[in-house]
Amino acid sequence: MKKTEIRGVWLTTTDSKVFRSQERIAQAMDLLAETGFNVVFPVVWNKGVTMYPSPTMRQTFGVEIDPMSVGRDPLAEVITQARRVGLKVIPWFEYGFASSYNLNGGMLLQQKPEWAARDCNGNLLQKNGFEWMNAFHPQVQEFMLNLVLEVASNYDVDGIQGDDRFPALPCEGGYDPLTIARYQQQFGSRPPNNPQDKQWLQWRADILTDFLARLYGEVKRINPNLLVSMSPNIYDWGFREYLQDYPTWLRLGIVDMIHPQIYRRDFNSYKAIANQLLSQFTDATLPKVAPGILMKLGNYCISPEYLVQAIAFNRRLGISGEVFFFYEGLRENNNALASVLRNGPYAQPAIFPTLADLQRSSDRDDLSLWQKIQRFLKNLILTGV
CATH class of the missing domain: 1.20.5 (Single alpha-helices involved in coiled-coils or other helix-helix interfaces)
Structure with a gap:
């Protein structure tokens, strides 16, 4: 009998040309299926634009799709080619509540300055080069919810995916007038200047949890079989830095699959984090876990040894799957890592749960x-x- 495992990979527009043509997309799906993967997570929201013609984007910002994809629908093309070779498709809203990268808010906040997140000095919220929309603003939440729901409604997908930016906000945010007033109304005082004050952290994380609960319910209303997949930062670092309280998400049952990003560049570091993570899951929630593993980033590429060790270690922990960031790593050195998987841990096919x-x-x-x-x-x- 075939085993059940989550074998996934993220498909990006950054450092990748897969989305540039139908032919490239078809070749990518062929390689993934031949390698033993069973699910692909194609980016659909990145750099403030969508990878499909979006009515929400057209109505809100007058930009229907990524400028490089005008006249096409890359998401529809990915779905067609993935279905042809038996792959599941879960679109990934990579940018989440971020608005831009080193562009002072970019097109989104240029048109909607009132949507900007603010730090304690009242400046546009920035962290690690990213500028952010205010994830607590009702209009911003509605906008992101509409993006997700139009994909869930209009495309033959198997689910939707959030990540380390969705739902998330750097802990330095929340000092906009709207959020300050909301906090004052509840506690009778302004938020503390220390962004990592325990109560202030939890209060803001709870707002994001409430948003995810709403998103989960709305997606299930469209189709109860759609999976809500999340790839947050690892806890509790992700809670302290980005307000992502995923133990609560699991406890509330508002996530079906979870892929904590164990992005470490050597196996011993990966092993240590994976061991720590195990304590955050119960027998009931462990089947939902398939950690994110860093395969390629800039000049870094995972070694074949580390790749095989990480998968073997996951299985020893009772973790049935992983998701790799990102596809182009499989193609380095004449598809070397794809061959390692195909001839090793992914040699036998696995059914997606x-x-x-x-x-x-x-x-x-x-x-x-x-x-x-x-x-x-x-x-x-x-x-x-």
Whole structure:
């Protein structure tokens, strides 16, 4: 019987030309299927533009699609080619609440300055080169929700995906007039100047959790079988720096699959983080986990040894899958890493889990608890207690 695993890869527009033509997309899907992958996460929201003709973007900003893709629908092309070779497709909203990278807010905040996130000095919120929209602003939330829902409604996809920017906001944000007033109304004082004050962190993280709960419900209303996948920063660093409280997301059941980004450049570091992560998951939530593994970034490329070790270690921990950042790493050195996977850990095909599979894991836990109760009662009867 085929095993069930999440074998995924992110498809980007950064440092990749896959989206430039239907032919490149078809070749990429062929390589992924031949290598043993079963799901692809194509970017659909990056650098303030979409990779599909978006009514929301057209109505809000007058820019329907990424300028390099005018006259085409790259998302539809990816879906067609992925289906041809049996791959699942979960579109990835990479930019999330970010507005631009080193562009002072870019086109989005140029047109909507009131959507800007602010730091404690009232400046446009920036972190690691990215400028941010205000993730607590109702209009910004509505805008992002509409982007997600138009993809979920109009395309034959298997789910949608958020990441380390969605839902997220750098902890230095939240000092805009709207959020300050909201905090003052609840606590009777201004937010603390220390962005990592415990109560202030949790209060803002809860707003993002509420947003995700709403998004989850709206996606399920369109199609209850669509998967809501999230790839957050690792906890609790991601909580302290980007307000991502994913243990709460799991507890509330508002994420179906989760891919914490264990982006480490050597196996020992990966192993240490993966071990720590395990304590954040229960028997019921562990099947939802497939960590993000850094395959390529700039001049870095994962070694074949580390690649194989990481997958083997995941399986030893009871983790059935991983997602690689990103596709171009498979093609380095004449498809060397693709060959390693195809001839090694991914040699045998694996079925991508359905939502029912992920939910059945919880049922099994309930059943085993019920069996324990029955056994306990039976022992009571037998011992005459």
